[in-house]
Amino acid sequence: MPPATALQFFRKRQTIDNLVMERPQSLTIFRECVRKALIAIERRIEMLQQSYYGPQKNLEREIKRWLGPLSIVLNEFRISYLLCRTQLDDVVYKKKRSEGDPTLIVDFNKDAAKIVLDIVERVCDYLKTGFGDIIKDLKMIAEYMFKYCRSFSDTEGDSYLETAVNYERQRKEFSQAIHFNLDDIVNMAEQFETKGMRVHELGFVARNLAEKCNATHAPFLVIIPQAFENLKNAVAGIRRWLDADEVYADFIKYDIDELEKKRETQEKDTREMQVKCSNSDHKVKTAKRLLADITAEVKSFENRETILMKERIDAQAQIKDVVDLVEIKTFRREEVKHRSEEMTGYELENFKLLEREIVDLNDRKPVLVKKLDDINRKLDMIAERRETMNKREQEVSNAKSEVKKVKRDFRQREVELERLDFNLGRLKEILRYKTSPEVLKKIFHGMPLTARHVANKGKRPIMDKLERSCRLAAAHIENDWAKLYRALPFHPPRGHETVSNDIDEIGREFMRTLNEEMSRQSLTRWRRMHTRACVDDLKKALLSVKRKDIVDLIEEDIIKRASKPSIPSPAFRTVRFPKLKT
Numbered sequence: 392m393p394p395a396t397a398l399q400f401f402r403k404r405q406t407i408d409n410l411v412m413e414r415p416q417s418l419t420i421f422r423e424c425v426r427k428a429l430i431a432i433e434r435r436i437e438m439l440q441q442s443y444y445g446p447q448k449n450l451e452r453e454i455k456r457w458l459g460p461l462s463i464v465l466n467e468f469r470i471s472y473l474l475c476r477t478q479l480d481d482v483v484y485k486k487k488r489s490e491g492d493p494t495l496i497v498d499f500n501k502d503a504a505k506i507v508l509d510i511v512e513r514v515c516d517y518l519k520t521g522f523g524d525i526i527k528d529l530k531m532i533a534e535y536m537f538k539y540c541r542s543f544s545d546t547e548g549d550s551y552l553e554t555a556v557n558y559e560r561q562r563k564e565f566s567q568a569i570h571f572n573l574d575d576i577v578n579m580a581e582q583f584e585t586k587g588m589r590v591h592e593l594g595f596v597a598r599n600l601a602e603k604c605n606a607t608h609a610p611f612l613v614i615i616p617q618a619f620e621n622l623k624n625a626v627a628g629i630r631r632w633l634d635a636d637e638v639y640a641d642f643i644k645y646d647i648d649e650l651e652k653k654r655e656t657q658e659k660d661t662r663e664m665q666v667k668c669s670n671s672d673h674k675v676k677t678a679k680r681l682l683a684d685i686t687a688e689v690k691s692f693e694n695r696e697t698i699l700m701k702e703r704i705d706a707q708a709q710i711k712d713v714v715d716l717v718e719i720k721t722f723r724r725e726e727v728k729h730r731s732e733e734m735t736g737y738e739l740e741n742f743k744l745l746e747r748e749i750v751d752l753n754d755r756k757p758v759l760v761k762k763l764d765d766i767n768r769k770l771d772m773i774a775e776r777r778e779t780m781n782k783r784e785q786e787v788s789n790a791k792s793e794v795k796k797v798k799r800d801f802r803q804r805e806v807e808l809e810r811l812d813f814n815l816g817r818l819k820e821i822l823r824y825k826t827s828p829e830v831l832k833k834i835f836h837g838m839p840l841t842a843r844h845v846a847n848k849g850k851r852p853i854m855d856k857l858e859r860s861c862r863l864a865a866a867h868i869e870n871d872w873a874k875l876y877r878a879l880p881f882h883p884p885r886g887h888e889t890v891s892n893d894i895d896e897i898g899r900e901f902m903r904t905l906n907e908e909m910s911r912q913s914l915t916r917w918r919r920m921h922t923r924a925c926v927d928d929l930k931k932a933l934l935s936v937k938r939k940d941i942v943d944l945i946e947e948d949i950i951k952r953a954s955k956p957s958i959p960s961p962a963f964r965t966v967r968f969p970k971l972k973t
Contacts, residue, residue, distance in 0.1 A: 401746040403423055404421055405421075406424055406427070406428070407424045407425065407428040407531075407532065407535070407677070409424075412423070412525065412973050414831050414832050414834075414835035414836075415539060415831050415834075415835075416828065416831075417828050417831070418539065418540070418541075418636070418825070418831070421539055421540075421631050421831075422540075422636065422637060425532055425536065425628075425633060426628065426633065428528070428532060429532070429626050429629060429630060430788060432525060432529065432626060433626060434621075435524075435525055436525060436619065436622050436623065439521065439522075439525070439619075439620055439886060442522075443517065443615060456854075479797045510612075514580075514612075514614055514615060515580050517615060517618075518576060518579060518614065518615070518618060519577065519579065519581035522576050522618060522622065525622060526573045526576060526577075526622075529569065529573055529622070529625050529626070529629070530569075530570070530573060532629060533566060533569045533570065533625075533629065536562075536565075536566070536629060536633075536636075537562065537566050538834060539831060539834060540562065540632065540633075540636040541562075541637070541824075541825075541834075542555050542556075542558040542559040542821070543555070543821045543824045543825065543840075544556055544558070544559045544817075544821060545559060545564070546559050547660070548958075549674050549810065549813075549814050551646070551650060551810070551811070551814035551815075551818075552814055552817060552818065554639075554642045554643060555643065555817075555818070555821055558635060558636075558639050561635055562632065562635070562636075563812045565628050565629075565631065565632040565635075568624075568628050569625045569628045569629060572621040572624045572625045572628070573621065573624070573625055575621055576618045576621050576622075579593075579614050579617065580614070593613065593614070593617050595863040596616060596617060597613040597614070597616055597617035597620070598613075600613045600616055617930065619879075634771060639825065640826055641823060642820045643818055643821055643825065644822065646817060646818055647815065647818050647822065650811060650814060650815045650818065650852045651815065653811060654808070654811045654812070654815060657807055657808050657811055658808060660683045660804055661801070661804040661805060661808050662803050664797070664800055664801040665801060666696055667797055667801070668794070668797050668798055668801045669902075670798045671790070671793055671794035671798075672794060672823050673786065674793075675791060675794050676785065676793070678786045678787045678790045679787055681783055682780070682783040682784060682786075682787050685776060685779055685780045685783055686782055687775050688776060689777050690778050692773045692776065695769075695773075696773050698771055699766050699770050699773075699861050700770070702762075702766050703767065703770065705831060706759055706762050706763040706766060707763060709759050709925070710759045710760060710763060711754065713752050713755055713756050713759060714756070715751060716748075716752050717749060717752045720745055720748055720749045720752070721749060722748065723743050723745060724742070724746060747836055764829070784868065815903060822860070824840060832861050856926055856949065856952075857918070857924060857926050859948060859952075860926050860929055860930075860945045860949075861911070861914040861915075861918065861929065861950070862911070862939050863941065863945055863948060864910070864914060864929060864933065864945070865907055865911040865914055866907055866912040867938075867940070867941050867944065868906075868938065868941065869906050869910075870906055871936055871938060872906060872909055872910035872913050873894050873898075873913075873938045875910070875913070875932055875933065875936050875938070876890065876893065876894055876913045876914075876917065877890055877894075878935045878936050879921070879928065879932045880921065880928050880931075880932070881915050881917070881920055881921045881928070882921055882922055882923045883922075885920060893913070893916060894913070897909055897913055897916070899914050900912075914929075926945065926949075928970070930942050930946075933945075
């Protein structure tokens, strides 16, 4: 006989009864087991209805058949509405007395009372015991459904997880509705026996049947039809739950496809906004540099401007003096002209001297005007540069406002991209849980669905010699990280083009970070791609790019670590008390 294998577990067909001792082989098989169990339960409900109403299953005829004796008893005992079983206590008492004392005068219809009491006893017994096995089986199936047909989500979540959130709410509503319908069967019996019940407290089927049969004064006659309706509602609820669970994984796939498309668009927008943000930063830096240049230029003109202002005032005063002198001397010349015939030789000589002075002053005036124009032109140039400086200040302010807005928009797109990544990861995780048979195994054994990372909990991460050396190299390599990456060995070998692509990718992804982060990422990638990475390879590469200073730092760190004594941690904490002074 060949040895038994684990495959025998999967060769047999599972039923709902096997799930107590073993896990479902898959969700598909589990749903098939539940559907078969529901078909069997529906047959049992049908047989129970036939046993209660007969093979004809004519509810109205049965109820009307019971209404005759019931009306006689209610009229004899003056009961308008039979809402509670305790209302028949007098009937029970008189019936027992008449059976115990044959000589007692019977003033009521004994046969009708017996029929009514039998009906009431039968209804209460069916509600408490007749439906018990079916209710138990349906509750067991509902528990299995709630246990294995999971959504792996919460009832609250992101709008991108709407399918998972809605299914989680839906499965809880299904579970509550199924248990409500099943518990209501027993509750109706207890309510009829204790507090009493009215027709409007029952369901639609029972109310409609009571109105058809004119039995609204005796609600207990339609309790059994309502109980059967509750069982059918529970079965229908489980079937709807199965249908929803069957298409749940497909809807999650559709959501994943839609989110991936949306993520591609969002990633493209984020990259464009990142470029725009970089351009805005460059624009701000350029505007600041131009502003600094023109500010320094305007500042260098301050002393010169003061001198020019004084020179302009002096030039204006000189021009005014020249104009005044010309006017005065011209006036004097005109006065002298009137008495030119009477002038002496001395006065004539003075007259000629006056004319020469007027000519000299007229010749001097254009020179002074030209000098004033030059001064004004220089002052206008300084004012123009100052106005340009003000414009540059406004440009810097506008550029800062623009870069602030662009960075805010870029951050919003980054946050939206992170949100998409997170929700996409959650949906993929849900799909993996929903389609993996291993998850059913973990659920059956009560194991966590995800690994619990308890190793090295509460302790500092362990750093080996190569990790420390890589950190030292990343901290001091600065702009030579690309040269170092080209000089590092790889096993399996990587071509020159592949190494160049790695450097371009690192520079593109971490363009907004410091050189230390870029070098750290390059060394991390080297350790991942080089299966034989060691400290010696790193030191040789550093020497080849002429960075012996980093090699010295690495060797110094290794020596320092080696000289440090290794003290094992104690198994328990020792508390040391100070010595008491005596």
